[in-house]
Amino acid sequence: ETGVTQTPRHLVMGMTNKKSLKCEQHLGHNAMYWYKQSAKKPLELMFVYNFKEQTENNSVPSRFSPECPNSSHLFLHLHTLQPEDSALYLCASSPNLAGAVYNEQFFGPGTRLTVL
Amino acid sequence: TQLLEQSPQFLSIQEGENLTVYCNSSSVFSSLQWYRQEPGEGPVLLVTVVTGGEVKKLKRLTFQFGDARKDSSLHITAAQPGDTGLYLCAGLDSNYQLIWGAGTKLIIKP
Numbered sequence: 731e732t733g734v735t736q737t738p739r740h741l742v743m744g745m746t747n748k749k750s751l752k753c754e755q756h757l758g759h760n761a762m763y764w765y766k767q768s769a770k771k772p773l774e775l776m777f778v779y780n781f782k783e784q785t786e787n788n789s790v791p792s793r794f795s796p797e798c799p800n801s802s803h804l805f806l807h808l809h810t811l812q813p814e815d816s817a818l819y820l821c822a823s824s825p826n827l828a829g830a831v832y833n834e835q836f837f838g839p840g841t842r843l844t845v846l
Numbered sequence: 847t848q849l850l851e852q853s854p855q856f857l858s859i860q861e862g863e864n865l866t867v868y869c870n871s872s873s874v875f876s877s878l879q880w881y882r883q884e885p886g887e888g889p890v891l892l893v894t895v896v897t898g899g900e901v902k903k904l905k906r907l908t909f910q911f912g913d914a915r916k917d918s919s920l921h922i923t924a925a926q927p928g929d930t931g932l933y934l935c936a937g938l939d940s941n942y943q944l945i946w947g948a949g950t951k952l953i954i955k956p
Contacts, residue, residue: 734888770855772946773889773934820888827942832877832896835944837888 732756734838736821742844743811751806751841753821761827762804763835764796767818779804780827811845818842849873850937852947860955862924867933867950870917875937875945878911878918883932883949925954 734755743749755762764776778786779798793815795807804821822835850871859865869878877896881889893902895911895918902909906929908921922929935947 770948772850772948773936775944822888832894833938833942834879834891834894835889837890839887 734821734823734836736819736838736841738841739839740842740844742846743808744846745811745813747811748807748809750808751819751821751843753804753806753838755802755804755821755823755836755838757823757825757836759823759825759836760801761824762798762801763822763824764804764806765820765822767820767840773820777806778827785827808843811843813845816843816845850935850945850947852933852935852950854950855948856951856953858953858955859925861926864921864923865925865952866919866921867952868917868919869935869937869947871937871945872916873937873939873945874915875939876915876942877938878915879936879938879944880909880918880920881934881936883934884930889932889934925952927954927956930954 737752760781762779766774775788776790777796782798793810797805818840820840821838824833824835853868877894879894880892882892883889893909898913898915900911906923910919930953932949932951934949936944939945
């Protein structure tokens with residue numbers, strides 16, 4: 731595998747379910763990100779990790795719980811979600827945590843989440 | 847609140863036509879990135895512009911950063927079906943946070 735991979739690609743869950751999204755990057759990067767993408771809206775940054783430490787939590791509801799066991803893996807644990815949480819969830823990585831004007835983010839293909 | 851407004855939201859044109867899409871803000875950015883996202887995939891970086899007035903070319907795509915580093919444009923010459931996708935701009939603010947636009951959805955019809 732190369733780049734950034736995400737599993738599953740599609741997920742349908744009920745409001746009472748618990749599920750997890752997985753992201754893995756094979757690029758040797760130090761920073762990883764979770765974004766929410768909804769139609770016709772800007773990407774919403776949810777969480778940022780730098781060297782496994784969470785550095786950003788943009789007022790995300792507690793029903794979303796991130797986990798970063800090492801610099802290559804990132805999880806997003808989901809429980810008691812709402813229908814408005816249906817969206818594309820994107821994982822990204824970058825060499826470092828910003829601080830450089832050329833800091834490119836590499837994205838995975840996303841998980842399309844539908845909450846019934 | 848910093849905002850990046852992209853226009854138009856949606857554009858559908860015939861193959862061979864030229865087009866320009868815009869990314870505007872009232873805020874100054876250290877740099878601005880353009881990404882393209884194809885259906886079922888994540889965004890992929892096309893270019894980063896850093897200097898006010900900078901112009902970068904990528905084959906048939908021309909990117910320009912405004913003199914005041916508040917806005918940017920993407921011009922595509924002789925559009926092809928392979929150019930179809932969602933074009934996203936993202937500006938790096940003074941706190942080194944990426945501020946994203948909502949995107950321009952481009953469809954090139956054969």
